[in-house]
Ligand code: UD1
């Protein structure tokens with residue numbers, strides 16, 4: 001089989017989203033919808049992806065060119081239907097190789113489905129169509145099969161007879177064919193139909209009339225959920241969460257209350273990790289084996305190594321790299337800090353921009369003062385160091401290995417290894433002062 005190319009349709013207006021952001025740039029589980037389709041195409045072995053846009057979608061065009069490079073956009077001007085949209089990509093795709101048509105607003109299509117379509121082509125099908133049994137077929141195109149189970153044609157709901165409308169096997173819109181078949185049949189598609197559009201779906205009937213067989217690959221309805229408005233966007237995200245939670249548990253992760261844990265598209269969780277209720281994984285999180293993520297923690301762009309315990313109520317921000325058996329406790333925020341194994345910050349701290357050595361202990365209320373309003377600077381805490389509670393470490397600053405910092409210190413200069421640094425007002429004590437104060441106050445009050 002020759003080169004594989006993907007064509008992603010995204011020229012629709014997307015008005016129902018009621019948004020200044022192009023529809024396919026809305027995110028599902030932390031990733032723009034169009035990028036779900038781009039990633040699927042790449043996983044399916046497509047060496048090129050062409051996104052079909054309409055004129056005026058400048059923001060989308062800029063985004064796609066920035067991520068996929070030049071020669072990744074075909075302009076459909078004006079949009080005259082899904083068949084016309086695929087034709088708009090013909091010049092860029094050429095007639096060699098095979099192509100798969102994806103939508104920019106249908107992010108949950110599985111790789112197996114696309115592989116199934118390409119396999120159907122290898123089996124001799126002219127066109128492979130991804131179909132699903134719809135609970136409520138509504139406006140979906142209906143897949144009309146011949147007695148032998150092959151696909152005769154696709155009928156759009158508007159043109160369907162009562163018998164055809166009763167069919168529940170529906171068209172997802174995803175389709176594969178050799179480029180020569182696809183563009184050959186498309187050149188014969190007309191707009192003589194209820195919508196006055198050039199329907200991509202007509203290529204199946206044209207192939208059948210040409211004596212060619214087409215095949216249906218079936219998937220679950222949840223996988224082909226499209227997003228035209230904010231409710232569907234939420235439903236699609238929910239469908240992803242259900243899928244991802246099940247996968248996590250199947251991979252040996254304990255989710256104590258699965259329905260309260262939110263994943264991103266790329267969340268990685270190692271075996272025997274335990275996730276307590278109400279945890280949010282933003283993009284870019286990798287948890288190694290046997291870690292515990294306690295309740296109400298929020299993680300993004302972070303690595304958590306084996307056996308570490310995070311939370312409850314912890315916040316890990318991008319660049320947090322939490323070593324083996326570390327502990328990050330309640331109301332601790334970590335950003336761009338590498339914690340070596342066994343280091344601890346158990347309560348109420350901000351650790352930003354720096355590194356913490358093996359087994360170091362950061363007391364309650366430790367603050368890395370990393371920002372002076374203009375620049376960010378680094379704080380380095382050495383192995384085995386002990387930072388007393390409520391200390392401010394003014395970066396750039398280094399606390400040497402094994403050093404102590406007295407509670408309540410404001411540390412502006414480096415501390416030598418194994419030294420004690422105390423930087424706070426010295427306590428004074430005046431014996432009997434309180435008694436004298438109270439006596440003098442009560443005398444003057446009773447006098448007036
Ligand atoms: C299409 C299918 C229908 C299928 C349904 C699944 C056709 C004729 N019908 O219907 O069988 O059940 O999808 O959701 O294909 N687009 C363009 N240019 C255009 C028109 C559309 O790029 O000129 C893009 C849209 O942005 C969208 C996709 O194609 O991503 C589908 O278009 P839409 O108008 O939603 O198709 P449906 O009428 O829903």
Ligand code: CA
Nearest residue numbers: 173226227228
């Ligand atoms: Ca649609």
